[in-house]
Amino acid sequence: MSIDKTDPFREARESDRTVVANYSDERIPMILRHREVRLAARDWQTYSSDAPCRVPIPEESDVRQVRQLPIEVDPPEHTDYRKLVLPFFQRPLDPTMAPKIEALVDTLLSEAMTKTSVDVVAEFALPLQSRALTHLLNMPMEESELWISWGTHVFRTGGDSLDTEQAGALDRYIEQQLDRAEDNPGADFFSELHRAQFKGRGLTREEMTGIANLTFAGGRDTIINLVSSGLGYLAQNPKALQQLRENPSLINTATEEFVRYFSPKTHIGRVATKTLDIKGEAVEVDQRVSLCWASANRDASVFEAPAEVRLDRKPNPHLGFGHGPHSCLGAPQARLVMRSVLKRLVERVSTLELITAEQAIEQIGGIERNVGFEQLHIRFSE
Amino acid sequence: MPLVKYIQHDGSERQIEVEVGQTVMQGAVDNMIDAIAAECGGACSCATCHCYVDESWRSKVPPANDIETEMLECAVEPAAGSRLSCQITVTDELDGLVVHLPESQY
Numbered sequence A: 001m002s003i004d005k006t007d008p009f010r011e012a013r014e015s016d017r018t019v020v021a022n023y024s025d026e027r028i029p030m031i032l033r034h035r036e037v038r039l040a041a042r043d044w045q046t047y048s049s050d051a052p053c054r055v056p057i058p059e060e061s062d063v064r065q066v067r068q069l070p071i072e073v074d075p076p077e078h079t080d081y082r083k084l085v086l087p088f089f090q091r092p093l094d095p096t097m098a099p100k101i102e103a104l105v106d107t108l109l110s111e112a113m114t115k116t117s118v119d120v121v122a123e124f125a126l127p128l129q130s131r132a133l134t135h136l137l138n139m140p141m142e143e144s145e146l147w148i149s150w151g152t153h154v155f156r157t158g159g160d161s162l163d164t165e166q167a168g169a170l171d172r173y174i175e176q177q178l179d180r181a182e183d184n185p186g187a188d189f190f191s192e193l194h195r196a197q198f199k200g201r202g203l204t205r206e207e208m209t210g211i212a213n214l215t216f217a218g219g220r221d222t223i224i225n226l227v228s229s230g231l232g233y234l235a236q237n238p239k240a241l242q243q244l245r246e247n248p249s250l251i252n253t254a255t256e257e258f259v260r261y262f263s264p265k266t267h268i269g270r271v272a273t274k275t276l277d278i279k280g281e282a283v284e285v286d287q288r289v290s291l292c293w294a295s296a297n298r299d300a301s302v303f304e305a306p307a308e309v310r311l312d313r314k315p316n317p318h319l320g321f322g323h324g325p326h327s328c329l330g331a332p333q334a335r336l337v338m339r340s341v342l343k344r345l346v347e348r349v350s351t352l353e354l355i356t357a358e359q360a361i362e363q364i365g366g367i368e369r370n371v372g373f374e375q376l377h378i379r380f381s382e
Numbered sequence B: 001m002p003l004v005k006y007i008q009h010d011g012s013e014r015q016i017e018v019e020v021g022q023t024v025m026q027g028a029v030d031n032m033i034d035a036i037a038a039e040c041g042g043a044c045s046c047a048t049c050h051c052y053v054d055e056s057w058r059s060k061v062p063p064a065n066d067i068e069t070e071m072l073e074c075a076v077e078p079a080a081g082s083r084l085s086c087q088i089t090v091t092d093e094l095d096g097l098v099v100h101l102p103e104s105q106y
């Protein structure tokens, strides 16, 4: 039987086993079922995030020194860090944000329609993600040019190839911006980090760097993969595009369904605080386990016909944005970007035609999963 | 159209006509009631549309299913009457429904 690379966990999940992600110095059993992933995500006392560079799989100690915040810390500190950054991450919920993101989509669609085809990954999703981030962080639009120039594969979190040199570019950039904001404060994200009060004191440079690092790294590949996967799907399924055009009220449910089906973040690590047994795999204290959102999102005990994309799926209790205390802070941004793409697409584009596509494959310690595209050329017609 | 009364954390009240078949969440969002964030737009995957059904209405509102019950564990300060407002569909029987809104969804 060939393995469906969009869901390589199926057989193990359905026979109630685990799969182990094997790295040279580490074996990481994966939790695969929806209910069990949820329970583990909430049980931070057992499945701890208090582990610098070890929440992503593979771990990232070779590409960064700093502890990412708030993701690599447990409650109660986690709760306080999270509160500090929440106002920025909630900016997309403000109704004035949607027109701004839609305008970004419009510019990119107009450009795309003048060409015979565009690489949706590098020429659409990447610039969109970077430009949208200026609005989230309240920074000048010009900054996005530099972020775009870093390319699609900068400092992957949870991916396979980790690029030390590129990661160095991010570190230097964050350092510069924190210096700039200290000398010349404004109303931007970096300036607010200087103003923030944590337990009655200001943040240390290290804490500010850890927050900024996650903000830039966490929301990059994920949004790019979501947008590319969504557009790739619509190019291959003209009926789905038609369905959205006839019923734009499906845009929200379609966005959730794309997050579920494509699960841009496959999984995330936790460190065991006591010995565990993951379906027969022993886990010692301080060893890691994986919470596999992508597998949970295909659990047939929760989702009817889980391998089908149903744009009107509702309810859709997917775990694509995680679950529990660490659930994705960037979810409002990701949702707004995807919804804006779909909204302007159905209003302005008549057909999408797939020209060429090269699937990206995530290597998960011996397991392969499709996550987004290396390149995806699509023709957008008016 | 059935009337739904939303009582905000500060005690202020909004009476809103919500179409049969719409959800209590939608009624709030369409009328700029900020205490319902509803990030996921009603997919039952965010728990930011949490509300408390008034005691007098708890027996009349159809109970939460398993999906909602599990999701409610992620809501801020769950208590008796806690529901996800996107999972309560307005019907004629719910005319006059009273829900209390939390101070914050975060």
Ligand code: HEM
Residues within 6 Å of the ligand: A049, A055, A069, A070, A071, A072, A082, A136, A214, A215, A216, A218, A219, A220, A222, A223, A226, A259, A263, A264, A265, A268, A293, A319, A320, A321, A322, A323, A325, A326, A327, A328, A329, A330, A331, A333, A334
């Ligand atoms: C489709 C896009 C996205 C997906 C699928 C995604 C997925 C996730 C997941 C699964 C988690 C949970 C991690 C855990 O449990 O340890 C998470 C956390 C997080 N994400 Fe996202 N993310 C996306 C977009 C973004 C964006 C755009 C940003 C920022 C601009 C962002 C920032 C964060 C942050 C800061 C956290 C940590 C929250 C905490 O620890 O409290 N994400 N994300």
Ligand code: FES
Residues within 6 Å of the ligand: B025, B037, B038, B039, B040, B041, B042, B043, B044, B045, B046, B047, B048, B049, B084, B085, B086, B087
């Ligand atoms: S709106 Fe997200 S769970 Fe109700």
